Amino acid sequence: MTENRQTRRRTDSLVAAYDGVICDLDGVVYRGPTAVPGAVETVNEVAADQVGVAFATNNASRPPDEVAAHLRELGVDGHGWSVVTSSQAAAAYLAQRLRTHAPVLAVGGPGVSKALTEVGLVPLRVRDLTDTRVEAVVQGLGVDVTWRELAEVGYLAQRGVTWVATNLDLFLPTADGPAPGNGALVAAVRAATSAVPHVVGKPGPALFDLARAGLGTSRERTIACGDRLDTDIAGATAAGLDSLLVLSGASRLQDLAFATGPQRPTYVAADLSGLRRSGLRLDAPPPDPAPLAPTGVPRVPAGGDQSGRLHAVVTAAWTALDAGLAVSADRETWQAVEQQLGLAGVPVAVA
Template identity: 30%
Template sequence: MTRRDEVECWLTDMDGVLVHENRPLPGAAELLQQWRDQGKPYLVLTNNSIFTPRDLSARLRSSGLEVPEEFIWTSALATAAFLKDQMPGGSAFVIGEAGITTALHEAGFIMTETAPDYVVVGETRNYSFEAITKAIRLINNGARFIATNPDATGPSADGPMPATGAIAALITKATGKEPYIVGKPNPMMFRSALNKIGAHSENTGMIGDRMDTDVVAGIEAGLHTILVLTGISDEKEIARYPFRPSEILGGVVDLLEHNPIESEVV
């Protein structure tokens, strides 16, 4: 198992690790600066496929965190990279917003409602019954079914709302076809992120706040995994799973070199 002092590149989740409700978590800005000062390649990852990296960079900046767009990797970018590798110059019918449509356009894909190679379901705040019906018919006619991420719900000011996984489940029920999901917990998202920054699994660390996505995907991708307790997971949640991260920390503040503390190494 790679020790933390052997980690040369970093992948980190965004929500629950660097920010919470648009506010930076303790140590987040300092950790990003530490990586920059040390020249360590890193990427900020998110399963959210609504926004482009430019959008997310602006949102993080408004929260007080400087993350250039080229240091952000979304499930939409990972999906586009996967489809470009599978079928260069292919076509897709997309349910989603700018994050996924922009990524697919930049990957050379054509958006069409006529006999597409793929139906791609991503995150959106405007799911349309007409679009879902069209997706079902296209899949029944032979289009391959792809989803950017499996999250069944997403947060809103009024509480949970249906997300990509819930809409994909509706389409699965109507077609009998399961989607191929590119985002976390598929380790493919981490592998595509590693490719982007030219990193290798044996010297890369992953920081996340969820056992069921960040940690399991990091383990399967062969990374040094760090679970922080500033997001979803707590000790009771951790005990539910048969696998363990390399380390459990209170938050990213514990990764600052001028603030060494005892961590639980497992």
């Protein structure tokens, strides 16, 4: 770390221990067209403190520049950050294995084709195939993906052509509710074939490794932030990174309380602004964890700030579960705990 970084940072903030942040987008920075309260300001402050920020998304449909344009519209400053997509992770994987200018079938949105072009491969659509023998196929999300394209993916995969899936997210959040994600389309192909794709998106480590390479940071000095235990947190664990779960999106407090193994984050906060506050590691529980109430959930401590109270509740639930004790799985009871912790009213995202 440079001396300039050391002197500019707030030493009492969670992010002060890191040189780079890998940040999820939907449910963390924005929900569709709207910014999550406090997220944009936090990103700008973190970048101003010379901490590198890479936004890493499983959504392969849009090229990074389109995602970046959306972030700028929301108020993210135009410096100190980058966007990395699962399409780029797929392209990077193939670039290490194929010759330059190798033809690759691109199924999905424009982000898939652009990523392949950027690494020197030649993306082709189904209509372009004719007599061309492609050397791989990349399947990513696209709103105009057709039956013919899915069938061609299956034909090629069955013949032994390398099949790369950008991610396996089953659904995608939309203004009207959850819609089929790339994982649902991949599942359709798998249902008709015996082929299995190589997956590069979360919860695998490849997308995190690509983002960290762009940041130029070590594993020990990089933290990943996300709102989903099964993709963001599990992926960070797979990549050997510390992680921050924010409760502004898909995973709720009850989900975190019952998390096990690789889905247990290093830190938890109500939202991304937790990066700018002091952080308590969840793998270092207090000597006297909060006891369980008669309702079967941890008691919320009366004193302390939100971060400390949240830490006490989560570590108490983990301690009880690890000891074989019964913890309530009643959703309404856990929602009441969220209200006590000041988490009430947070819109729940679906991905």
